[in-house]
Amino acid sequence: MNNTLLIQEKLAQATDILNELNVDVWLTFVRETTLSPDPALELIADVDVTWKSAFLVTRTGQHVAILGHFDAENVRTLKAYAEVVDYHQGIRQPLREVLARLNPNTIAINYSEGDVAADGLSLGMYRSLLAILDGTPYADRLISAEKIIAAVRGRKSAAEIERVRTAVLITEQLFNEVELFAKPGMTQHEIADFVRGRIDEMGLGYAWPKPFNPIVTCGPDSAGGHAAPGDVVLQKGHTLHMDLGIKQHDYCSDIQRMWYVLADGETEAPPEVQRAFDVVLGAIQAGEKALTPGIPGWQVDAVARKHIVDNGYPEYMHAFGHLLGRVAHDGATVLGPQWERYAGICELPVEVGNIFTLELHVVIPERGMMSLEEDVVVTESGVEYLSVPQTALRYISS
Amino acid sequence: MNNTLLIQEKLAQATDILNELNVDVWLTFVRETTLSPDPALELIADVDVTWKSAFLVTRTGQHVAILGHFDAENVRTLKAYAEVVDYHQGIRQPLREVLARLNPNTIAINYSEGDVAADGLSLGMYRSLLAILDGTPYADRLISAEKIIAAVRGRKSAAEIERVRTAVLITEQLFNEVELFAKPGMTQHEIADFVRGRIDEMGLGYAWPKPFNPIVTCGPDSAGGHAAPGDVVLQKGHTLHMDLGIKQHDYCSDIQRMWYVLADGETEAPPEVQRAFDVVLGAIQAGEKALTPGIPGWQVDAVARKHIVDNGYPEYMHAFGHLLGRVAHDGATVLGPQWERYAGICELPVEVGNIFTLELHVVIPERGMMSLEEDVVVTESGVEYLSVPQTALRYISS
Numbered sequence: 001m002n003n004t005l006l007i008q009e010k011l012a013q014a015t016d017i018l019n020e021l022n023v024d025v026w027l028t029f030v031r032e033t034t035l036s037p038d039p040a041l042e043l044i045a046d047v048d049v050t051w052k053s054a055f056l057v058t059r060t061g062q063h064v065a066i067l068g069h070f071d072a073e074n075v076r077t078l079k080a081y082a083e084v085v086d087y088h089q090g091i092r093q094p095l096r097e098v099l100a101r102l103n104p105n106t107i108a109i110n111y112s113e114g115d116v117a118a119d120g121l122s123l124g125m126y127r128s129l130l131a132i133l134d135g136t137p138y139a140d141r142l143i144s145a146e147k148i149i150a151a152v153r154g155r156k157s158a159a160e161i162e163r164v165r166t167a168v169l170i171t172e173q174l175f176n177e178v179e180l181f182a183k184p185g186m187t188q189h190e191i192a193d194f195v196r197g198r199i200d201e202m203g204l205g206y207a208w209p210k211p212f213n214p215i216v217t218c219g220p221d222s223a224g225g226h227a228a229p230g231d232v233v234l235q236k237g238h239t240l241h242m243d244l245g246i247k248q249h250d251y252c253s254d255i256q257r258m259w260y261v262l263a264d265g266e267t268e269a270p271p272e273v274q275r276a277f278d279v280v281l282g283a284i285q286a287g288e289k290a291l292t293p294g295i296p297g298w299q300v301d302a303v304a305r306k307h308i309v310d311n312g313y314p315e316y317m318h319a320f321g322h323l324l325g326r327v328a329h330d331g332a333t334v335l336g337p338q339w340e341r342y343a344g345i346c347e348l349p350v351e352v353g354n355i356f357t358l359e360l361h362v363v364i365p366e367r368g369m370m371s372l373e374e375d376v377v378v379t380e381s382g383v384e385y386l387s388v389p390q391t392a393l394r395y396i397s398s
Numbered sequence: 399m400n401n402t403l404l405i406q407e408k409l410a411q412a413t414d415i416l417n418e419l420n421v422d423v424w425l426t427f428v429r430e431t432t433l434s435p436d437p438a439l440e441l442i443a444d445v446d447v448t449w450k451s452a453f454l455v456t457r458t459g460q461h462v463a464i465l466g467h468f469d470a471e472n473v474r475t476l477k478a479y480a481e482v483v484d485y486h487q488g489i490r491q492p493l494r495e496v497l498a499r500l501n502p503n504t505i506a507i508n509y510s511e512g513d514v515a516a517d518g519l520s521l522g523m524y525r526s527l528l529a530i531l532d533g534t535p536y537a538d539r540l541i542s543a544e545k546i547i548a549a550v551r552g553r554k555s556a557a558e559i560e561r562v563r564t565a566v567l568i569t570e571q572l573f574n575e576v577e578l579f580a581k582p583g584m585t586q587h588e589i590a591d592f593v594r595g596r597i598d599e600m601g602l603g604y605a606w607p608k609p610f611n612p613i614v615t616c617g618p619d620s621a622g623g624h625a626a627p628g629d630v631v632l633q634k635g636h637t638l639h640m641d642l643g644i645k646q647h648d649y650c651s652d653i654q655r656m657w658y659v660l661a662d663g664e665t666e667a668p669p670e671v672q673r674a675f676d677v678v679l680g681a682i683q684a685g686e687k688a689l690t691p692g693i694p695g696w697q698v699d700a701v702a703r704k705h706i707v708d709n710g711y712p713e714y715m716h717a718f719g720h721l722l723g724r725v726a727h728d729g730a731t732v733l734g735p736q737w738e739r740y741a742g743i744c745e746l747p748v749e750v751g752n753i754f755t756l757e758l759h760v761v762i763p764e765r766g767m768m769s770l771e772e773d774v775v776v777t778e779s780g781v782e783y784l785s786v787p788q789t790a791l792r793y794i795s796s
Contacts, residue, residue, distance in 0.1 A: 032514040034606055035725050039433050048607055050727075051739055068739075069715070074610075088715055090738030111521035113529075116430040119522035123509035126521045131511075208432055209446055212472075317467070317486055327433055329448075340488030341449055341466075 003046045003250070007080050009157050010043050011063055017151045018059040024104035026148050028055040029121055029129055038120025040110050040149045042250075042326060045081070047074045052091045052128065055081075058102060066094045092132045099138050107138060112146035114344035117153060117331030119146075150332035154323055155353035161377055161386075163251035164324065164355055167207075168375050168386045171246050171253040174198060184236050184261050184398050188216040191234070191242075199246055207245025207252035207328040214244035219368040237263040239273065239368035240396060241361075245328050254328045254357050255387055256373035262397045269393055276313075276362050276370040277393045283307040284358045284372055284389075287320050287335070291350060291358075291376070291383050297321075297335040298346040304360055305337065313362040319346070321356040324375055330355075354378045355386065401444045401648070405478050407555050408441050409461055415549045416457035422502035424546050426453040427519055427527055436518025438508050438547045440648075440724060443479070445472045450489045450526065453479075456500060464492045490530045497536050505536060510544035512742035515551060515729030517544075548730035552721055553751040559775055559784075561649035562722065562753055565605075566773050566784045569644050569651040572596060582634050582659050582796050586614040589632070589640075597644060605643025605650035605726040612642035617766040635661040637671065637766035638794060639759075643726050652726045652755050653785055654771035657792045667791055674711075674760050674768040675791045681705040682756045682770055682787075685718050685733070689748060689756075689774070689781050695719075695733040696744040702758060703735065711760040717744070719754040722773055728753075752776045753784065 018026060030038045031052045041047075045055055051068030058064075065072075065081040072086035085094045099107075111126065112118035121129075133139040156164070174195060181194050195214050199206065206213045216222075219238030222230065234240055238261055245254035258277065260269040268274070287304035301320040309315050319336025322329050333349075335356060336342035350356075356378065361371030372390055376383040416424060428436045429450045439445075443453055449466030456462075463470075463479040470484035483492045497505070509524065510516035519527075531537040554562070572593060579592050593612050597604065604611045614620075617636030620628065632638055636659055643652040656675065658667040666672070685702035699718040707713050717734025720727050731747075733754060734740035748754075754776065759769030770788055774781040 032727060035437050035727060036514050036517065037435070048610075092738060111525075113522040113525050116434050116520075116522075119434065119520040121521045122514075122517040123519045123521050123524045124511040124513075124517035127509075128511050212446075329430060329433065340490060 004078055004080065006157075006159060007044060007046055007078060009159065010152055011057060011080055013155065013157070014044065014057045014148065014152050015059060015061045017148050018057065021147055023106045023108045023143070023148065024059055025102055025106070026057045026108045026145050028110045028145075029053075029125055030055075030110075031125065036122065038110055039117040039327070039331070040120050040145075040153070043149075043152055045075060045078060047071070047078065052125070054091065054095050054098075056098065056102070058104070062102070064098055066091060066098060095132055096136060099133075099136065104138070105141060106143055107141050108143050108145035108148050110145050110149065112144055112149070112332075115146050115150055115332035116329075117327075118144075118149035146332065150348065151351070153325065153331045154333060155351055156325060156355055156377065157353070160251065160325065161353075161355065163249050164253065164375065165386050167246055167248050167251055167253035168255065170202070170204065170248065171244055171255050172388060174244060174246070175242065175255070175257045178242060179259065179394060179396065182234060182240060182259070182396050184234050184396070186234050187231050188218050188222060188234075189231060191240075192216045195242075195244060205247030207247050207254055214242050217241040217369045217371075220363075220366055222368070234261060236261050236398065237367070239364065239370060241369045241371050243371070243373065250326055252324060252326065252328050252330075253375060254324050254373060255375060256359060256371050257390055257394065258370060258372060259394045259396045262395055272364055273367050273370070274393065276364045279308065279311045279313060280360060280362060280370050280372050281391060282311075283360055284374060287358050288376065288383055291335070291356065291378060293352050293378060293380065294349050296347050296349055297333050298338050298342070300335040300350070301337050301346070304358075308360065308362065316360045316362075320360055321358045324355045324357050350378055352378055352380055402476055402478065404555075404557060405442060405444055405476060407557065408550055409455060409478055411553065411555070412442065412455045412546065412550050413457060413459045415546050416455065419545055421504045421506045421541070421546065422457055423500055423504070424455045424506045424543050426508045426543075427451075427523055428453075428508075429523065434520060436508060437515040437725070437729070438518050438543075438551070441547075441550055443473060443476060445469070445476065450523070452489065452493050452496075454496065454500070456502070460500070462496055464489060464496060493530055494534060497531075497534065502536070503539060504541055505539050506541050506543035506546050508543050508547065510542055510547070510730075513544050513548055513730035514727075515725075516542075516547035544730065548746065549749070551723065551729045552731060553749055554723060554753055554775065555751070558649065558723065559751075559753065561647050562651065562773065563784050565644055565646050565649055565651035566653065568600070568602065568646065569642055569653050570786060572642060572644070573640065573653070573655045576640060577657065577792060577794065580632060580638060580657070580794050582632050582794070584632050585629050586616050586620060586632075587629060589638075590614045593640075593642060603645035605645050605652055612640050615639040615767045615769075618761075618764055620766070632659060634659050634796065635765070637762065637768060639767045639769050641769070641771065648724055650722060650724065650726050650728075651773060652722050652771060653773060654757060654769050655788055655792065656768060656770060657794045660793055660795045670762055671765050671768070672791065674762045677706065677709045677711060678758060678760060678768050678770050679789060680709075681758055682772060685756055686774065686781055689733070689754065689776060691750050691776060691778065692747050694745050694747055695731050696736050696740070698733040698748070699735050699744070702756075706758065706760065714758045714760075718758055719756045722753045722755055748776055750776055750778055
């Protein structure tokens with residue numbers, strides 16, 4: 001399936017969503033998108049624009065693009081916008097004319113406090129828009145498009161799900177290669193560079209920036225989280241953790257896997273390592289069972305978090321899951337706790353077609369981190385795993 | 399020179415500029431910068447951040463970064479921020495505390511109507527900032543940082559100029575390779591793919607997206623401007639035009655070159671082709687002579703535009719030049735006409751250290767486009783060419 005068909009599919013979905021939310025027009029207002037990209041634009045127009053540009057979708061199914069004459073041809077080529085208006089000197093007049101013709105009662109624009117993927121409108125562009133609409137009734141009819149964008153982005157079509165599934169499959173194959181490659185004595189750098197080398201050889205992209213992808217954690221001395229892989233050496237009796245996300249055909253994977261490096265004479269992990277694995281796995285499975293259409297994200301997080309705390313571990317300082325798609329953090333609806341930083345987005349309901357990560361970790365003193373992450377799609381009846389979930393600790397021996 | 403030193407250099411420059419503009423604090427407020435990058439952030443912190451983050455530079459030379467605990471290590475590693483504050487649950491409290499301590503009378507924030515490179519603050523983030531500052535005196539002390547950002551970005555240091563010079567040198571070598579490769583009968587696609595293949599082989603980046611880089615125009619049937627290279631075939635008696643920009647070590651080139659494809663029996667271009675070249679070259683040289691520190695951008699454009707019109711050609715529908723640096727369109731100060739779309743930014747004065755493109759075109763009926771573009775740096779006394787300017791038409795024969 002090519003990108004034009006994907007975009008036509010998303011534009012049709014957008015019209016349904018406008019009707020569902022009772023909004024007349026969705027306006028995406030952008031400029032110089034290579035320098036200042038709007039994450040919502042790629043869903044509905046796979047192009048970059050230079051001058052101020054407006055992409056309008058109406059509840060009656062009209063698609064209008066207004067843009068500088070240099071960029072018009074690229075949007076015409078998409079064959080997704082029946083009306084492409086190009087201008088030479090400024091967007092003020094054509095935008096006012098199109099709005100006067102459509103005469104919408106509500107105009108949803110591309111900003112959001114809670115959802116970065118729906119917040120492509122800059123403050124400068126918003127001020128320009130207000131100036132353009134000055135003297136018209138439309139400045140007072142602007143609302144946030146966050147619910148529209150979240151639904152268009154979050155409700156993955158069958159074609160989108162297949163793209164993520166393929167990215168996940170490749171990622172799992174890379175983990176198998178890591179298992180054959182990694183040996184005690186190697187540094188985090190060496191292991192990460194091996195994976196990057198394979199990603200580059202295969203012509204794949206990265207789900208998040210390469211300096212921090214994959215994240216490799218070796219034993220208790222590695223920094224957790226978003227730090228770049230360092231010079232810590234993988235040692236016997238320690239855990240090896242990898243967080244890896246690739247991108248292929250614009251869609252991403254995001255998976256974490258765990259190994260234990262057997263010490264001399266050991267045939268299995270020591271009890272505290274096995275117990276940490278079991279508790280992390282149990283929390284993911286508990287969260288997975290709670291993940292059903294309609295539930296607010298924080299309630300899913302709460303189930304997984306309770307499992308960790310009930311088993312005597314400190315709670316993880318992040319969300320249990322996030323949406324996954326064109327990027328690793330693919331917009332609104334976080335399976336996260338009711339903290340300030342998740343305000344609003346952890347209250348949003350889970351929807352059919354959402355692809356979520358499920359992830360959490362505990363720390364094992366003197367052994368290292370224990371952290372798993374799976375990718376799942378929400379169905380009418382629950383979830384379907386896109387990854388083959390890790391249900392047993394994996395081993396590395398020397 | 400590594401990036402850390404480059405950033406320390408720009409932060410020191412920023413403090414000078416704050417004093418020059420009489421501003422107490424420059425605040426860059428960002429989140430999830432892989433999805434929502436702020437073009438100003440890379441100048442002062444070569445990192446990506448996840449949660450809401452604040453980077454503060456004061457006129458007294460203090461540098462404070464406030465960010466989520468996951469991201470703190472990467473900023474500490476930069477060694478450019480003496481104070482790195484990390485938080486777990488929300489930025490509200492630490493940001494209020496830092497501002498209360500600095501107690502600035504003016505806080506310049508990252509937005510601009512006219513300058514996309516200074517407009518990284520989204521409307522959603524601005525609304526969040528107002529909520530965070532609610533009840534403090536600071537919400538009323540916010541101003542646009544556009545002049546600060548424009549100066550920090552626009553006044554290239556010696557190290558930055560060297561990086562652009564290297565990118566230009568490589569680009570000129572690629573044009574030499576094109577001259578040997580291109581033959582009548584080839585399509586725009588073939589010629590563009592040859593260049594992209596060489597760019598990829600050399601491990602270089604693109605100054606603007608690859609689908610439109612290079613732009614290849616063959617004869618009168620090619621679309622001008624930003625259209626993707628198509629299937630138009632290069633023919634004898636037509637012009638070949640290429641607009642190419644590469645990126646190496648984060649800095650870009652942006653150059654246009656012209657060839658004429660000799661027809662059978664021809665030893666030089668026909669008079670109308672030669673005349674078009676001479677007029678375009680004359681306009682670039684006239685503009686170059688006008689380009690001196692302190693002149694508003696539109697006055698430089700006016701000189702070049704007048705040369706074109708005085709010689710009987712229609713005026714070009716774009717600006718004569720733009721800044722060049724980390725991206726092809728590198729921020730404010732456009733050498734452009736006083737049209738709506740250049741409002742404000744064409745009034746800004748040219749400064750020492752600015753790197754500009756100088757570019758314009760005319761169309762030759764039945765022959766094709768004639769378009770040149772040079773890269774120059776503004777000095778105390780005028781300009782220095784970073785490219786070796788094209789002063790004679792180049793030829794391709796079969």
